[in-house]
Structures are given as C-alpha cells and as structure tokens.
Amino acid sequence: MGLAHFKVNEIFFSLQGEGSRAGRPCLFIRLTGCPLRCTYCDTAYAFVAGEFMTLEEILTEVQKRLGPPGRGPNAPFVELTGGEPLACSDAPALLRALMGLGYEVALETAGSHDLSPVPREVVKIVDRKTPGSGESARWLESNLTHLVPGQDELKFVLTDAADYAWSRAWCAERSLFDRFDILFSPVWGQLDLRWLAERIIADQLPVRYQLQLHKMVWGPEQTGV
C-alpha cells in the first residue's frame, strides 16, 4: 500500500452537518472525482480539482490535525467523503488504515459502488439516490446486504413529493425501517422544509428528519465547512 496515491480535494476540520452524527466535530477527507451527476449536486468543485497524496501523507495529516483518538460520545471522528470516495479503488485500504490508528471512521457514499471491501466497522452513510436526483438507476441492490443494522445509515435526499412517496415505498418493500437509521433530508432550496417535516409527522414515518447544518450556519455556497 505504500505506493497508493489518492487525489484529495480537501482535508478540513469542521462540524458534521448531516446524519446521526450531525453537530459533532469531524475531520473530513474529501477525495476528488464522482461518476454520478445528481441534479442538485453541491460538491461539483470536487469532480476534478485536487492534489495527489500518498496513504502515509494522509495518515500523517490526520494525526497532525486530530492527535490521538479521543474518548467520549462526541470525540472528533474522521469521515471519508467526495465526490464518490469509492470511485477510488484504494479507498477501502485508506479506511482500514484510519481504523488502524484507532479513530472512529465514517464513509459517505452513493451506494453505486460495491461496499463489500469496506471494513464492517466503518460507519457507512449511504445515499440512496431518488428518481429526482437523476441517478437512481446507479444503485447496487447487493449493497443492502453489506449494511450493518444499528450502525449504518441510509439517506434519502428528496427533491419533491414524488421522491418522498418513492422513498417511503422503497423502504417499506424491503422492511428497512426496522433495521436501519433512515434519514430523510430535503434538497436545500428546493423542497419546503416544513412540508417535509409535517408530511413525516402526519404519516408517523419512523425516519430521522435532517437538515444540512453547515448550510444553515455558513450558507449554501461556503466550501471547506
């Protein structure tokens, strides 16, 4: 693995803006590149721009920024994101190495790449693309078998009412509500926040409603947060 190179768009320390870890301090490693083109993509700046780093350089940078692994429920953790981090074939090795340093490690992915090489203990936040994203057909159904109940999360970014109905039915057909932390999130500036909240309440849907914290704090255009 000493020769592995990763194209890194940015490494930054911030607060996790999404998912069940929203609000927690987090070091993000954003890899360059994504084969998808979601209609609402907010990280198109990560499609090509980046610098090459070796595995060792990334690990050194992580240790420099975070120090030794912290304790407690809100200790800083590391998240590998993108782009689509699994588009890089060495990403599972990077995840393994980060775990080997003793950090809590999370992965944000669109579920269009095989999850089987990803270490089981890595917290996987898998974005199940809806029809409104334009990329729902890229989903690998076999990835469901690699998700760890009670640990991993399935996220639905919803563009409209049709996406809501589709996502609800998709989860129900597979009995996913009982097994996974299901996250429903509105596309920023597109789906009305209150409409989605009231819809979930009216349906008593067992999902976690979530907003992108970093967009509320820093505004939708700010990168590196």
Ligand code: SF4
């Ligand atoms: S998967 Fe993520 S980075 Fe890739 S196009 Fe979709 S929103 Fe953008």
